[in-house]
Structures are given as C-alpha cells and as structure tokens.
Amino acid sequence: MTISFDPNFRFSPNEIITGKWNGAKYRIHRLLGKGANGQVYLVYQGSRPFAMKFGFHAVDLQSEVNVLKAMSRGKPAKEHYLTDIDDYETPSGNVPFYVMKYIEGYSLNEFIHRKQMQWLPVIGYQLLCRLCELHQAGWTFGDLKAQNVMVTPYGQVNLVDFGGSVQQGKSVRQFTEVYDRGYWGAGERSADEAYDLFSFAVLCLQAEDPALLKEAGQLIPQNRTRDWLLTKADRTRVLAEFRPLLKRMLGGSVGSLEAREEWRQLLRASSHRTQLRALTPNGRSGWIRGLFTASAMMLCAVVYMIVSQ
Numbered sequence: 001m002t003i004s005f006d007p008n009f010r011f012s013p014n015e016i017i018t019g020k021w022n023g024a025k026y027r028i029h030r031l032l033g034k035g036a037n038g039q040v041y042l043v044y045q046g047s048r049p050f051a052m053k054f055g056f057h058a059v060d061l062q063s064e065v066n067v068l069k070a071m072s073r074g075k076p077a078k079e080h081y082l083t084d085i086d087d088y089e090t091p092s093g094n095v096p097f098y099v100m101k102y103i104e105g106y107s108l109n110e111f112i113h114r115k116q117m118q119w120l121p122v123i124g125y126q127l128l129c130r131l132c133e134l135h136q137a138g139w140t141f142g143d144l145k146a147q148n149v150m151v152t153p154y155g156q157v158n159l160v161d162f163g164g165s166v167q168q169g170k171s172v173r174q175f176t177e178v179y180d181r182g183y184w185g186a187g188e189r190s191a192d193e194a195y196d197l198f199s200f201a202v203l204c205l206q207a208e209d210p211a212l213l214k215e216a217g218q219l220i221p222q223n224r225t226r227d228w229l230l231t232k233a234d235r236t237r238v239l240a241e242f243r244p245l246l247k248r249m250l251g252g253s254v255g256s257l258e259a260r261e262e263w264r265q266l267l268r269a270s271s272h273r274t275q276l277r278a279l280t281p282n283g284r285s286g287w288i289r290g291l292f293t294a295s296a297m298m299l300c301a302v303v304y305m306i307v308s309q
C-alpha cells in the first residue's frame with residue numbers, strides 16, 4: 001500500500017534508505033529543501049551524491065517522474081537527470097521516492113546576492129537554453145520562479161522541481177501568483193512556450209529589483225496589469241539592453257528558440273562592450289582598476305565559452 005508522507009516527518013542523517021523494488025541503498029546526509037509536494041534530501045550512494053525526493057502524494061510525484069523521463073529520452077544513461085524511482089517500505093506502507101542528479105549550488109536569488117548582478121545576462125541565457133530543451137520536448141515548465149532555478153558555483157543553470165510541468169496544450173496546474181500570466185490578466189493559464197517566457201521576464205525583473213515581489217503581491221486586482229510590468233522593465237539597468245526582448249516576452253509575441261537566439265546575440269554584444277570598458281584607462285586607482293579588469297575579463301571569458309557552445 002502506498003501512503004501519503006507526513007510533511008512533518010524528517011529522516012535523520014546517516015539513515016539508510018533501501019529501495020523496495022530496485023534494492024539500491026542510499027545514506028541520508030541532510031535535508032536540502034521542502035515544499036508543497038515533498039522533501040528533498042542530499043543522499044550518498046558510496047561516495048556519490050544524489051538528491052532524493054520523497055513525495056507527499058504518489059500522484060504528484062508520478063507526474064514529475066513522467067516529465068523527467070521524457071527529458072531523458074534519447075540521451076545516454078550518464079546524462080540522465082533521473083536515476084532511480086522506487087518505494088521506501090515503512091510499517092504503515094510504502095513512501096514513493098525518486099533519485100536525481102544532485103545540483104550543488106544556490107537558488108537564483110542567493111547566487112545573484114553572492115556573485116553580483118553582472119552575471120544576470122549569462123544566467124538568463126542559460127535559463128532560456130533549459131526552457132528551450134523542455135519546450136522542444138513538448139513540455140511547459142509551469143511554475144518558473146527564483147526558487148526553482150539553481151545556479152552552480154561555476155554559473156551553470158539548472159531547473160529543479162518539475163512538479164508544475166505539463167504537456168503543451170493542457171492547463172497549467174501549479175503556479176506562483178506573481179510569475180503567473182493569469183494573475184496579471186495577460187493571458188490564459190494554458191501550457192505554451194509564451195507562458196514560461198512571461199514568467200522568465202518577471203523573474204528577470206524581480207532579480208533586478210527584489211522589492212518587486214512584495215509590491216506586486218500587494219496590488220489590487222485592477223492594478224495587476226501588463227503595463228505595470230512594462231514600466232518596471234523600463235527601469236532595468238543590468239538588463240537595459242534586453243528590455244525590448246523582455247517586453248516582447250511579457251506581450252507573448254516571441255517563441256523560446258527566437259528569444260534564446262536574440263538573447264545570445266545581445267549577450268555577445270554586451271560582453272564586447274564590457275571588455276572594451278575594462279581595457280580603457282579610467283579614473284580608478286591601480287589595484288581597484290586591476291580587480292575590476294580581472295572580474296570583467298572573467299565574465300567575458302565565461303560569456304565567450306557559453307555563447308560559442
């Protein structure tokens with residue numbers, strides 16, 4: 001019998017989880033995060049780290065597994081994000097879980113806080129790449145928000161929590177209000193590329209202006225409009241060059257492949273300008289200028305590597 005997992009229950013460090021059907025053993029290390037759908041732990045199999053998600057409800061966990069399986073199709077086994085699906089047997093019944101690649105890093109908000117805002121265009125590009133992969137496979141991510149975007153210490157971007165993902169053409173079933181097109185009266189809650197791109201644009205605006213989430217959450221329904229977001233887009237600084245594209249995403253008039261390509265071009269052009277600025281003498285004193293030049297050159301090197309992949 002499969003049981004619902006009690007949200008207040010916690011596994012202890014060093015507890016061994018043995019899968020009922022596949023027999024794989026994992027050692028619990030620590031809780032990585034918890035949310036509406038389940039708990040995610042960092043576990044080890046020998047010395048290899050993995051992330052293990054226990055679902056509060058088998059049906060929700062199953063739909064996440066379906067997306068992850070679809071995303072792995074056609075890829076070599078070593079590239080699969082999903083590595084095991086099983087049940088954990090307890091005296092009161094089975095608790096379903098799945099095991100995935102452990103993403104060592106920070107959520108988008110934490111990363112920006114640590115690594116500074118100039119990385120935002122690079123992160124944006126990689127996030128668009130992840131969304132394109134999903135869209136090309138026929139899915140919509142659905143619940144795109146800063147907590148569901150993980151950035152590794154080397155600036156690589158991954159999506160986590162596919163609980164809100166649905167096949168294109170269906171209705172979006174899990175969303176977070178401020179990122180939701182419907183909340184802004186800007187379109188249906190239907191799963192399409194434009195739905196994710198709208199959330200992507202809001203996410204970018206929020207990354208530049210963290211107060212946006214609170215302000216937006218307090219708006220009365222009549223004031224929740226696309227125009228309100230467009231005004232915010234006009235105030236972007238780090239993403240100033242990306243404004244027209246962000247506005248088209250808010251307007252639903254661009255597809256994800258086109259957006260990714262345009263973002264790539266803009267990123268490349270803005271990195272050239274950063275490089276020129278870093279190499280041009282200015283009023284900064286010696287060591288400050290050295291630091292500035294070094295960090296600008298590192299950013300440009302990363303951009304070069306990413307856009308030429």
Ligand SMILES: Nc1ncnc2c1ncn2[C@@H]1O[C@H](COP(=O)(O)OP(=O)(O)OP(=O)(O)O)[C@@H](O)[C@H]1O
Nearest residue numbers: 032033034035036037038040051101102103160161
């Ligand atoms: N593969 C992973 N590697 C590292 N950390 C992860 C991984 N998957 C999830 N996490 C962490 O666990 C947290 C909770 O996971 P997840 O978002 O899947 O749970 P949830 O119950 O579906 O949450 P929500 O209520 O937001 O839908 C994430 O925010 C992230 O910090």
